[in-house]
Amino acid sequence: MKVLVIGGDGYCGWATALYLSNRGYDVGILDSLVRRHWDLELGVETLTPISSIHQRIQKWQKLTGKQIDLFVGDINNYDFLQKSLREFQPEAVVHFGEQRSAPFSMIDREHAVLTQTNNVIGNLNLLYALRDDFPDCHLVKLGTMGEYGTPNIDIEEGYITIEHNGRTDTLPYPKQPGSFYHLSKVHDSHNIQFACKVWGLRATDLNQGVVYGVLTEETGMDEMLINRLDYDAIYGTALNRFCIQAAIGHPLTVYGKGGQTRTFLDIRDTIRCVELAISTPAKSGEFRVFNQFTEMFSINDLALKVKQAGIALGLDVEINTIDNPRVEAEEHYFNAKNTNLLNLGLQPHFLSDSLLDSLLNFAIKYQHRIDRAHILPKVNWKRL
Numbered sequence: 189m190k191v192l193v194i195g196g197d198g199y200c201g202w203a204t205a206l207y208l209s210n211r212g213y214d215v216g217i218l219d220s221l222v223r224r225h226w227d228l229e230l231g232v233e234t235l236t237p238i239s240s241i242h243q244r245i246q247k248w249q250k251l252t253g254k255q256i257d258l259f260v261g262d263i264n265n266y267d268f269l270q271k272s273l274r275e276f277q278p279e280a281v282v283h284f285g286e287q288r289s290a291p292f293s294m295i296d297r298e299h300a301v302l303t304q305t306n307n308v309i310g311n312l313n314l315l316y317a318l319r320d321d322f323p324d325c326h327l328v329k330l331g332t333m334g335e336y337g338t339p340n341i342d343i344e345e346g347y348i349t350i351e352h353n354g355r356t357d358t359l360p361y362p363k364q365p366g367s368f369y370h371l372s373k374v375h376d377s378h379n380i381q382f383a384c385k386v387w388g389l390r391a392t393d394l395n396q397g398v399v400y401g402v403l404t405e406e407t408g409m410d411e412m413l414i415n416r417l418d419y420d421a422i423y424g425t426a427l428n429r430f431c432i433q434a435a436i437g438h439p440l441t442v443y444g445k446g447g448q449t450r451t452f453l454d455i456r457d458t459i460r461c462v463e464l465a466i467s468t469p470a471k472s473g474e475f476r477v478f479n480q481f482t483e484m485f486s487i488n489d490l491a492l493k494v495k496q497a498g499i500a501l502g503l504d505v506e507i508n509t510i511d512n513p514r515v516e517a518e519e520h521y522f523n524a525k526n527t528n529l530l531n532l533g534l535q536p537h538f539l540s541d542s543l544l545d546s547l548l549n550f551a552i553k554y555q556h557r558i559d560r561a562h563i564l565p566k567v568n569w570k571r572l
């Protein structure tokens with residue numbers, strides 16, 4: 189099957205592209221490389237030194253004999269997008285190619301507008317390009333569990349059946365996103381659902397939890413295939429960030445009360461979930477939603493786990509509570525369903541001591557690359 193991975197130079201996209209290529213899929217990567225540009229603009233760097241996309245792909249071909257086609261450009265450029273799709277002729281498109289940081293989207297008006305135009309218009313362009321040339325192609329789109337917010341009832345997978353004034357209907361699950369980034373994902377979901385309804389496209393929205401980990405079988409084959417590991421306060425996700433803080437003796441920074449509960453998954457499960465989605469495509473006209481995560485933890489739970497793993501490695505780990513720069517409930521009910529992917533055969537890699545060990549060892553190995561100036565949050569949700 190021909191699979192185009194949009195955003196294939198990024199954290200999830202790179203691991204997915206290599207995994208699918210290794211499994212015999214014919215893979216293309218489309219990426220504008222804008223994430224590398226945003227890193228430069230913010231003055232941040234991934235902890236792990238990543239090679240250029242060209243070097244990465246060459247190394248992959250040398251090691252495995254497998255070719256990955258590369259299309260460098262922006263999906264907001266419709267001509268480029270259409271031309272690339274026509275050249276590659278995808279049967280499935282996996283769309284990771286968005287601005288994905290909530291703090292980035294909350295820096296100021298410019299970054300909010302950039303996030304929403306980049307994400308919403310890029311995705312809308314893709315829907316039109318599929319409608320016009322590849323109406324049968326399966327779109328697998330990365331959404332986020334953050335679209336739902338933290339409602340005081342169980343979170344279903346995309347839809348909820350409601351009884352109201354004696355009548356019953358199954359409706360999109362209510363969305364209460366927590367940043368302009370998360371809002372862009374909600375807008376994407378609505379646009380995709382509408383396109384499936386009116387044009388008969390087939391799509392799967394993967395509402396993904398927070399991803400952690402750096403190693404997959406493929407990215408671990410050679411130093412030149414290494415994946416990115418973000419630790420800064422803009423792009424670093426909670427667990428990756430805590431491990432890096434522990435490695436350099438910086439207190440773990442828990443925002444507010446730390447009772448914020450979120451969903452998580454190992455990068456090795458991200459790539460498997462994508463494969464499960466593309467190998468059992470949505471039907472024509474169907475907008476399918478899967479909640480893509482394996483476990484739920486509060487931020488306090490995570491900090492404690494990292495502290496325990498750090499102490500076992502001889503590190504001195506302290507946990508600090510700092511003012512929460514975000515506006516969010518810090519103690520709340522949270523229970524989300526995730527049975528769709530498990531029913532398709534996902535066998536989760538749960539967060540284990542050995543995974544924490546491996547993350548901490550990465551952090552120790554590359555600690556000379558850590559810039560302490562980027563650890564504490566500088567973006568505040570309120571206008572301070």
Ligand SMILES: NC(=O)c1ccc[n+]([C@@H]2O[C@H](COP(=O)([O-])OP(=O)(O)OC[C@H]3O[C@@H](n4cnc5c(N)ncnc54)[C@H](O)[C@@H]3O)[C@@H](O)[C@H]2O)c1
Binds near residue numbers: 201263285399425
């Ligand atoms: N990392 C997580 O924990 C996480 C959690 C939930 C959802 N997601 C979603 O998964 C996707 C991938 O996340 P990631 O962590 O790999 O992000 P990332 O920033 O590492 O990768 C995104 C890639 O998309 C590319 N890109 C962005 N805009 C583009 C455009 N207009 N045209 C072409 N390429 C473009 C970037 O250059 C980058 O290489 C995102 O959509 C994100 O919202 C990620």
